[in-house]
Amino acid sequence: MEITAAVVSAVGEPFEVKSVELAAPAAGEVAVKIAGVGICHTDVAVKEGHLPFPLPGILGHEGSGTVTAVGDGVTRVQVGDKVALSFNSCGACVQCDKDAPAYCLNFMGLNFSGARSDGSGAISVDGEQAGANFFGQSSLASHAIAHERNVVKLPDDAPVELAGPLGCGVQTGAGAVLNSLDVEPGSALLITGGGAVGLSAVLAAVVRGVGKIIVVEPHSARRDIALDLGATDVIDPAAGPLSEQVRAIVPAGVDYALDTTAIVSVLEQIVASLAVRGSLGLIGVPADPAAALPVSLFQSQLFGLTIRGIVEGDADPQTFIPYLLDLHRKGQFPFDKLITTMPFSQINEAVQAQLSGEAIKVVLLAE
Numbered sequence: 001m002e003i004t005a006a007v008v009s010a011v012g013e014p015f016e017v018k019s020v021e022l023a024a025p026a027a028g029e030v031a032v033k034i035a036g037v038g039i040c041h042t043d044v045a046v047k048e049g050h051l052p053f054p055l056p057g058i059l060g061h062e063g064s065g066t067v068t069a070v071g072d073g074v075t076r077v078q079v080g081d082k083v084a085l086s087f088n089s090c091g092a093c094v095q096c097d098k099d100a101p102a103y104c105l106n107f108m109g110l111n112f113s114g115a116r117s118d119g120s121g122a123i124s125v126d127g128e129q130a131g132a133n134f135f136g137q138s139s140l141a142s143h144a145i146a147h148e149r150n151v152v153k154l155p156d157d158a159p160v161e162l163a164g165p166l167g168c169g170v171q172t173g174a175g176a177v178l179n180s181l182d183v184e185p186g187s188a189l190l191i192t193g194g195g196a197v198g199l200s201a202v203l204a205a206v207v208r209g210v211g212k213i214i215v216v217e218p219h220s221a222r223r224d225i226a227l228d229l230g231a232t233d234v235i236d237p238a239a240g241p242l243s244e245q246v247r248a249i250v251p252a253g254v255d256y257a258l259d260t261t262a263i264v265s266v267l268e269q270i271v272a273s274l275a276v277r278g279s280l281g282l283i284g285v286p287a288d289p290a291a292a293l294p295v296s297l298f299q300s301q302l303f304g305l306t307i308r309g310i311v312e313g314d315a316d317p318q319t320f321i322p323y324l325l326d327l328h329r330k331g332q333f334p335f336d337k338l339i340t341t342m343p344f345s346q347i348n349e350a351v352q353a354q355l356s357g358e359a360i361k362v363v364l365l366a367e
Helices: 041-047 107-112 169-180 196-208 220-229 242-249 264-273 297-302 317-329 344-356
Strands: 002-008 016-022 029-038 063-070 082-085 123-125 143-147 151-153 188-192 212-216 233-235 254-259 274-282 306-309 339-343 361-365
Touching (some): 002 123, 002 344, 041 344, 063 143, 151 317, 169 196, 169 317, 188 196, 188 264, 196 212, 212 242, 220 233, 254 264, 264 274, 339 344
Antiparallel strands (some): 002 016, 029 361, 063 082, 082 151
16 A cells, blocks of 8 residues: 655655555554654664665654554454554564563564565555564554554553653663663662653652652753653753762762763763763663773672663563553553654654653654
């Protein structure tokens, strides 16, 4: 069928909204009419060539909408169901067997190869197979082909058009607090970066009952939002050395830290802000994949530090997204406060709004 999609023709080029051809769902696949799709930093990173993906291609991995067709063997959802889309996983490797799909041994192939496992594609641009199947969905489009494993059925009262970011950015930040680091109630948590991931971590920290929630963010408006969402303290990094500002709030250092920046100079200050036996979670995607962590083996051993990478908040979307929606229903996880909506045709303006800090998380709505 003919659909509308935002196509990236080459590295560094803007999104071009145009007509493309979408195939019918194959076995195990699900066709979804997209109601809303979030723009994630990873989409922009691929567009700018920082992460591998075949171009021309269609990105997007925070989609949500309504199931319009299912392929053979699909039993988890049916036509008419409202769904959120998340990352794909194989369901058969040792990590999937451990209910850790974010660390699926086939993650890169299933989410970044740009094609199905057999090499075929679900989207054609100008008669040629395009890079698609991004995070198992390529949802920067009016319709998407996803997979049974990465569609999550939504409850009837869920805000369907806003649910897409729960599949990546929101679940990453919230899961980092609730799953990956399992932050203890009453402890001190430092979050560097007040974007969608960092502020989702703030929301989760409030749910967990964290004692000190400190957010580092250069934009004053985002610092204000962090306080409104439940942060106890905010820091302007321009006001002085980060570690000194943190220890003015928590003299012994923070028990936990989450970094969304992947900036080495920031990480140096975070390590200097950690308490003895403190834990640092790494969420940000580095511009330089070879960048070294600014901590010595002796330092990490002497102070008993834990440093771990985090993918998708260690979440299983099938259980974690419904959990977050239940918290939202109870008024305990207002992730919608992070969202600005814009029409799909304004995708390039939306990207700039996020990059400039004008918007935290843009969700593009179907037109």
